Amino acid sequence: MRKRNIILIVLLILVALFLFAPSLIKLIFAPNANLPIFNLIDAAACERKGGVYERAGLAGYYRCIAAFPDAGKECTSSKECSSGRCQITESGQKIGRCKKDDNPFGCFGKIEDGYILCVD
Numbered sequence: 001m002r003k004r005n006i007i008l009i010v011l012l013i014l015v016a017l018f019l020f021a022p023s024l025i026k027l028i029f030a031p032n033a034n035l036p037i038f039n040l041i042d043a044a045a046c047e048r049k050g051g052v053y054e055r056a057g058l059a060g061y062y063r064c065i066a067a068f069p070d071a072g073k074e075c076t077s078s079k080e081c082s083s084g085r086c087q088i089t090e091s092g093q094k095i096g097r098c099k100k101d102d103n104p105f106g107c108f109g110k111i112e113d114g115y116i117l118c119v120d
Contacts, residue, residue, distance in 0.1 A: 039062065042062070042064065043062075045064070046064035046066075049064070049066065051065055052064070052066075056103050056104075057104075057105040058105075063103075065101050065102060065103045066101060066102050067100060067101045068081070068082050068098060068099060068100065068101060068102065070082050070083075070098045071083075071098055071099065071100040072100060073097065074096070074097060075095070075098050075111065076094060076096070077111065078110060078111065078112055080098070081098035081099060082098070083099040083102065084099075085098070085099035085108075085110055086099075086110065087099055087108045087109060088109035088110070088111060094111060095111075096109075096110075096111040
C-alpha cells in the first residue's frame with residue numbers, strides 16, 4: 001500500500017510539472033531547446049564563432065545570430081547570396097542586397113530572378 005502511494009504521489013508531481021511548468025520540463029528533457037533564458041555556455045560558443053547571442057522573434061527566445069560573409073552585396077537573385085536571400089532595399093526596385101544575418105524573423109521582400117516576392 002505504501003509503495004502504491006509513493007508511485008501515485010510521484011505521478012501527480014510529474015503531471016503537475018507537465019501542466020504548470022512546461023519550460024522546466026523542456027529544460028530537463030531537452031536541455032538544448034531554444035528557451036527564453038540566457039545561457040552563458042551558448043552565449044560563449046556563439047561569440048567564439050563570431051555571432052551575437054540575443055533575443056529574436058516575437059517569443060523573445062535567445063539565439064545565436066551570425067552575419068553572412070556577403071551581407072549587403074548587391075544582387076538580382078537569391079542564388080547570388082550565401083544566405084539564399086536577396087532582399088529588396090527600396091520598394092519596386094529589382095536590385096536588392098544579400099541578407100545581413102541568419103535571423104529568420106522579420107518581414108521583408110525577396111528578389112528571385114528579377115521578380116519581387118513578399119515574404120512574411
